[in-house]
Amino acid sequence: MAGRWKSDLNWSDVTPKAAFMNRRQILAGGAAALGATALAGVSGPAQATLGAAPSKWSMPLETNSYEEITNYCNYYEFGTGKDDPAANAHMLTTEPWSIQIDGMVDNPGDYGLEDILANVSLEERIYRFRCVEAWSMVIPWVGFELKDLLDRAGVQAGAKYVAFETVLRPEEMPGTRSRVLDWPYREGLRLDEAMHPLTIMATGIYDEPLLGQNGAPIRLVVPWKYGFKSIKSIVRITLTDTQPETSWNMAGPREYGFYSNVNPQVDHPRWSQSSERKIGGGLFAKRIPTLMFNGYEEHVADLYAGMDLKANY
């Protein structure tokens, strides 16, 4: 099949869990996780630890390897190179972790990560991931619907938007010492986008807890939007009635819109968005066509009915 992506990597190529788990996570994982860790360490293939259930929202696609997903990342807080996050993100302390939920909610406050996870059930969501830079992957996320968390916080009637903020700790995030962006990293969604069942808060990949470079311990995933909308390492969620400021839009309003829906017909000013390079295809991989709303058109097109998507890029 033309353009079909093939990988010669398999589960035996995945980094043994013992090699990448840091000590803190192992200690916190408890006896059961420790057992699984030890097993995974000797047997090679990673063992299921999060126990995510399959989901009807998953796409029947061949996923990228764990190596690819965890070593090719944009996370400018840890450096602008694609391999910088994998090299530096271990510096980020992810325990304890809590998310401050505030603004137009009935139950504002600090929500501890364990408390958040105790009230949701984790699902595996195999999603396409399309970067604004015109490369893509398929990633088996583990997470829960953002709606579950927002319902718990109690969204008030007048709220129209959800604003998100990434943690900012210059001593742990070397990239924030230069002002590539106006830190902290900020993102936002319209409330109906945030409430959509495809929109998830992810805590894992391949049934393993997220690594720092992928946005540990908890991040947003909005599969029909360019990757930068899926904000990482979230510490704050604010419900508001005005459209929130978003980092890339602030840095380049002409290049990065608030919506940033994947759209092959609306080019980035500096490159075409009509096709993409699927990561993992090697030197001679063919480009593949980019799909409207990244292949999620049937599920999300309604959200934008009647909207000029060229003007609202």
Added chain:
Amino acid sequence: MIDSLNTVLRKLPPWLLYIAGTLPVVWLFYAGATGGLGVDPVKAIEHRLGLWALWLLIATLAVTPLMKFAGLRLLQFRRALGVLAFFYVLVHVLVWLVLDVQILSQVWADILKRPYITIGMAAFVMMLPLAITSNNWSVRKLGAPRWRSLHKLTYPVAILGGVHFVMLVKGWQVEPFWYLGVIVILIALRKLPKRARRQAAG
């Protein structure tokens, strides 16, 4: 110090530079094909070739100031440096065309529509006459003054190359500004009098 360095340099044949300068390109494709450049080898090769081309342009531009202000004689290597810079840009353009964009109609659209590509392309086109005339026969045929003024195209080529780099990165990154800054300084140094050299000698 400088004098003994010059003596050593005089014994080095410039063709060594052509061989040494070609090896990294061979290595780059080998590493890209065997997974040594990470999971996105096309981008890695493309970026590295562009970066190395800028290094070579900077090296070419540094020859005159180094002679003027430090007395270091590298003139015999300048042609090789310039031709290698062109070679790197050529392979950079080919990788972009064949391995990255792939679709010819989109290549044209990109050249016309996207300023950083237009600028990069302009620099590449301006390098063509320089590469073609980088031989003794052309110097004789054109006459030294005309040949020299033609090869002043190197200045806009290097500046456009630096601007191309500044424009292609996302956000405000420092690295490309370093390259552009060094290029501008090396060109500006040509306008300065030889004072430093005379002081060093005196």
